Amino acid sequence: MEVVHYLLIFGLLMSDLGIYRAQDSIAADQAIRDGHTLVSADEMYELGFFSPGKSMNRYLGIWYNNKSPQTVVWVANRETPITDLSGVFKVDTNGSLLVIASSNNTIIWSSNPGPVSPTTINPVAQLLSSGNLVVRTTGQENFIWQSFDYPGDTFLPGMKFGKDLVSGLDRRWSSWKSLDDPSPGPYILFMNINGFPQLFEEQDSVPLSRFGPWNGVTFDGMPRHISNALFTHNFVFNDKEVYYVYTLVNSSVVTRVYFSPDGDVLRLNWIERTQMWFLYWKGNSDMCIRFGQCGSYGRCDAKKSPLCSCMEGFEPRNPDEWSASQWSSGCRRRTTLSCPDGDGFRVFKNVNMPDTRGAWFNRSMTLGECETACKQNCSCTAYANIDIRMNGSGCLLWFEDLMDVRTVDESRDLYVRIAVSDLTIQSIPEFTSRPVSSKKRQTITWVVSILSSLVIVILILAIMYGWRKKKRSQVKIPGNSVIVLFGLLPFVDVLVKPIDEEYIMESQDDDTELTSFSLSVISKSTNDFANDKKLGQGGFGPVYKGVLDDRREIAVKRLSKTSRQGLGEFKNEVEFIAKLQHRNLVKLLGYCIQGDENMLIYEYMPNKSLDSFIFDKIKSPILGWSDRFNIIHGIARGLLYLHQDSRFKIVHRDLKTSNVLLDVDMNPKISDFGLARMFREHENEANTNNVVGTLGYLAPEYVVDGTFSEKSDVFSFGVLVLEIVSGKKNKGFSHENDSDNLLAHAWRLFEEDMALELRDPHIRESCVASEVFRSIHIGLLCVQHFAKDRPTMSSVILMFDKEGALPQPKQPAFFAKGSLPQLSLASVNDITMTTLEPR
Known part of the structure; x- marks a missing residue:
């Protein structure tokens, strides 16, 4: 090494000759x-320094040696070129790499753009045989910094492509603007880790194409891009990181994956005989590669004309648009699902897997277990294996419309929930390919007549039971929630025995048909509502933990006789939550209506509510930054579902830490829909004279004018984010240096470039600073005074997923002297006290 350094110094002294090339390191x-x-x-x-194409600008980069034309694989100062030949590349004593324009002694680029790190002992920069520029301490193997962590438009063997879940480092590709300009272009390729990881290409932040998910051999939809005699693939997905990497089988092969300025993903191999790059594979090679080409439940086949068709069991949502080759509106079901008994599953072969951003996964389940899980949840639209090798393993469940389905040469099987009638029609040849015989027609008519008669009998019995039930209990819950509550119970009750003496457990396959629990069963499960079973108290009434005879744990929400919330809120909560199914919303199992008792039965959340952790001095250290960051993401996804992705546009109106419950894995679930408000399709806001909610979380336009909208929930979400980061309550917050509330204090720190000072002391050592800072920034955007300035929840999700620049937040609401509105209708001690207005 000493000889190398000596030669280097000697070479620099001979710089005017231009004949020296330093070897390996400096x-x-x-x-x-x-x-x-x-x-x-x-x-x-x-x-070294180079000028791309016809440009005269100078950049520090890495390229293949002795290959013409010059093929650059990495650029340091992509956005800050040097305009003359004064460029200098050096290693600072603290281990930073610097690109300096010596003409004006200006640092153009640094490998450590943040705060200066402590002095590193004997740092050395080394260009490895892999093309990776690294910084390490002399004699040490570990890297202080490496260029492989900051890829540009080229993916080399051994380079990781994906995200470090601990540090937050996101290794993504970005195209050059042009062959003459290496600055980041409009195209990026990145690992999207929402749901099950998959590759996404975006153009100007708009999804362009999708590759994935990983099927155990390659990324789904890229069947030709598999391990071979030249290279082998590997996909790593664990608690610390998720990435894709490929390695060479034969080290003499020269290959690279190139992301062109036009957004094409190409694998190029160097052919020594011809001295040229050979196109081995192109990732986006047909018309079906465009994301969502055929809309929801559409299927794209590049070998057919037209490209798009609806999956079997579905039909065009807008036939006129489809006839004009406008397919983006997608398809809808021919027959409405009637879960559980009226549904089945159709297997689709030779298709890629739909978009998995909203999918649930378990990598240890079998296909049979996966099928059972999907059957038992009526919100499940499809299921499939994760790994296609051998007999398959792992489970993917979809709960939303299937998007971006394409016909491919080979892939795993996709099982899609279809109405049984559509399955029957498709599977019986007589119904599809030849006339039905007279004898068979008579048989069908006879069967249909019997079924119709049976349905009429059941309806009559249902009406009779409803009349009996109303007279016996004298409990009235107006509106269509009666249909949801009673489900199939009328028929059961008439044939068996009175509801107050039984425990009826209807099939849990249909999450919208709730179970009726008897008072005796609930009383037994809670030990007669013993004090040691009490989990908490809300505006609705007390909540108890119960254990059923089958050992299932439940949470019982009991309407207090003195509660200011009554049957209106009870009905409201049942009506909403019975129709909502999302992994970040609490699951309602059933109800109990008997005499004066009105109770809601929920899945039990062993970790109780979020406020019991972040505001508790003893429990707060348990909730590390990774958990808090995941909770923020989960709440955001739950709100996005309410505002945009559910069948109804819903504003929660009482989002707060005590209404966010945590399951055994610390996953958040939004609860308490007693004050929720449903909006019509084109309705964006509403007014009320009865302000409802909890002080500290209410948006200013709601407090002052009674106007509420999706942006009211966005405000509450922003408060939640700042509370989760800081471990402090907005209501009652005080700071020794000022009288600001939490929102104002956070904004002042942000304005003074001291936002990280807001962090809870318990997470300061373990947190990812960039994630904390971005969370604070997004939280402040959400609590801006005017609703029009706040982002939508879909924008919030994108802000968390991307690393681009964010707009500057404006002054938050209730800024002056930490003021909060004084309202008699709002809560005291964080317990919601409200009056529910008609919807």
């Missing part, structure tokens, strides 16, 4: 000037 305070290069030990790669 040490601190040594430099490479424009016109000289650093070469890897095997002479495969070369580092």
Whole structure:
């Protein structure tokens, strides 16, 4: 090493001759000037200053040595070129790599743009044989920094493509603007880790194409891009990181994956005989690669004309648009689902997997267990294996419309929930390919007549039971929630025995048909509502933990006789939550209506509510930053579902820490829909004279004018984010240096570039600073004074998923002297006290 350094110094002294090339590495305070290069030990790669294409600008980059034309694989100062030949590349004593324009002594680029790190002992920069530029301490193997963590438009063997879940480092590709300009272009390719990880390409932040998910062999939809005699693939997905990497089988092969300025993903191999790059594979090679080409439940086949068709069991949502080859509106079901008994599953072969951003997964389940899980949840629209190798393993469940389905040469099987009638029609040849015989027609008519008669009998019995039930209990719950509550119970009750003496457990396959629990069963499960079973108290009444005879744990929400919330809120909550199914919303199992008792039965959340952790001095350290960050994401996804993705546009109106419950894995679930308000399709806001909710979480336009909208929930979400980050309550917050509330204090710190000071002391050592800062920034955007300035929840999700610049937040609401509105209708001690207005 000493000989190398000596030669380097000697070479720099001879810089005017332009004949020296440093070999392998340089040490601190040594430099490479424009016109000289650093070469890897095997002479495969070369580092130095270059000008791309016809440009006269100078950039520090790495390219293949002795290959013409020059093929650059990495650029340091992509956005800050040097306009003359004064460029200098050096290693600072703290281990930072610097690109300096010596003409004006300006640092153009640094490998550590943040705060200066402590002095590193004997740092050395080395260009490895892999093309990776690294910084390490002399004699040490670990890297202080490496160029492979900051890819550009080229993906080399051994380079990770994906996200470090601990540090937050996101290794993504970005195209050049042009062959003459290496600055980031409009195209990016990244690992999307929402749901089950998959690759996404975006153009100007709009999804362009999708590759994935990983099926155990390759990314779904890319069947030709598999391990072979040249290279092998690997996909790593664990608690610490998720990434894709490929390695060479034969080290003599020269191959690269190139992301062109036009957004094409290409694998190129160098052919020594012809001295040219050969196109081995193109990732986006047909018309079906465009994301969502055929809309929901549409199927794209590049070998057919027209490209798009509806999956079996579905029909065009807008036939006129489809006839004009406008397919983006997608398809809808021919027959409405009637879960559980009226549904089945159709297997689709030779298709890629639909978009998995909203999918649930379990990597240890079998296909049979996966089928059972989907059958038992009526919101499940499809299921499939994760890994196609051998007999298959793992489970993917979809709960939303299937998007971006394409016909491919080979892939795993996709099982889609279809109405039984559509399954029957498709599977019986007589119904599809030849006339039905007279005898068969008579048989069908006879069967249909019997079924119709049976349905009429059941309806009559249902009406009779409803009349009996109303007279016996004298409990009235107006509106269509009666249909949801009673489901199939009328028929059961008439044939068996009175409801107050039984425990009826209807099939849980249909999450919208709720179970009726008797008072005796609930009383037994809670030990007669014993104090030691009490979980908490809300505006609705007390909540108890119960254990059923089948050992299932439940949470019983009991309407207090003195509660200011009554049957209106009870009915409201049942009506909403029975229709909502999302992994970040609490699941309602059933109800109990008997005499004066009105109770809702929920799934039990062993970790109780979010406020019991972040505001508790003892429990707060348990909730590390990764958990808090996941909770923020989960709440955001739940709100997005309410506002945009559910069948109804719903504003929660009482989002707060005590209404966010945590399951055994600390996953958040939004609860308490007693004050929720449903909006019509084109309705964006409403007014009320009865302000409902909880002080500290209410948006200013709601408090002052009674106007509420989706942006009211966005405000509450922003408060939640800042409370989760800081571990402090907005209501009652005080700071020794000012009288601001939490929102104002956070904004002042942000304005003074001290936002990270807001962090809860318990997470300061373990948190990812970039994630904390971005969370604070997004939280402040959500609590801006005017509703029009706040982002929508879909924008919030995108802000968390991307690393681009965010708009500057404006002054938050209730800024002056920490003021909060004084309202008699709002809660005291965080317990919601409200009057529910008609919807």
